[in-house]
Amino acid sequence: MKKNTKFYRKTIYTFATTTALALGTFLIANASSNPGGVEDPLVTRSYLYQLLGSTSQPFIFTPVQVFAGQTIIGGEGTEIILRSGQGQAHVPGPDGIVNITSGLDMQQGASITANHFLIIPRADGRGVFALTDAWFLVKGDYEIVTR
Numbered sequence: 001m002k003k004n005t006k007f008y009r010k011t012i013y014t015f016a017t018t019t020a021l022a023l024g025t026f027l028i029a030n031a032s033s034n035p036g037g038v039e040d041p042l043v044t045r046s047y048l049y050q051l052l053g054s055t056s057q058p059f060i061f062t063p064v065q066v067f068a069g070q071t072i073i074g075g076e077g078t079e080i081i082l083r084s085g086q087g088q089a090h091v092p093g094p095d096g097i098v099n100i101t102s103g104l105d106m107q108q109g110a111s112i113t114a115n116h117f118l119i120i121p122r123a124d125g126r127g128v129f130a131l132t133d134a135w136f137l138v139k140g141d142y143e144i145v146t147r
Contacts (some may be wrong), residue, residue: 009137011079011131013093014111014114022044032120034071041111047093052105056058058138060098060139060141061079061137061138062083062137062138062139063083063135063136063137063140064135064136064137064138064142064144065134065135065136066085066087066128066130066131066133066134066135066136066144067130068130068131068132068133068134069130069146069147070129070130070144070145070146071090071127071128071129071130071144071145071146071147072127072128072130072136072138072142072143072144073090073125073126073127073142073143073144073145074120074123074126074127074138074140074141074142075119075123075140075141075142076140076141077119077120077121077140078119078120078121078138078139078140078142079117079118079119079120079138079139080118080119080127080128080136080137080138080142081115081116081118081136081137081138082112082113082115082116082128082134082136083114083115083134083135083137084114084134084135084137085130085131085132085133085134086111086112086130086131086132086134087111087112087128087129087130087131087134088109088110088112088128088129088131089106089109089110089112089128089129090107090108090112090125090126090127090128090129091106091107092108092124092125092126092128093120093124093125093126095122095126095146096108096110096121096126097118097120097121097126097127097128098119098120098121099116099117099118100116100117100118100119101113101115101116101117102116106118110129112128120140123141127142
């Protein structure tokens with residue numbers, strides 16, 4: 001019976017020592033890695049700005065004032081929200097502007113409702129024509145044209 005007790009003690013001691021060494025090695029290896037480096041690809045906002053080559057904030061809406069008679073033309077994927085004033089869809093082709101809030105496709109001349117979330121699907125001249133002086137929140141590429 002004494003032989004079995006010694007065997008179990010040796011087995012438990014060996015298992016505990018091996019586990020402690022493996023855990024210690026794992027913790028030391030992870031503690032020494034550089035966060036955000038190749039070993040630990042942590043994605044931060046500053047990393048994205050560095051990667052994209054921009055110091056601007058591409059993920060934030062920018063307030064834009066558009067005067068009556070002007071059109072805000074969006075690039076591909078541009079997001080637009082009319083905050084004040086009146087506007088209508090400017091769609092030069094057969095496809096419209098996606099109104100995410102209502103689930104509708106806005107065609108040429110359709111009235112834009114304030115605080116509705118619009119997406120310009122392609123950079124083909126689509127945008128919003130300001131009937132009155134208006135404020136928009138815009139995320140993405142855009143230009144303001146007077147026609």
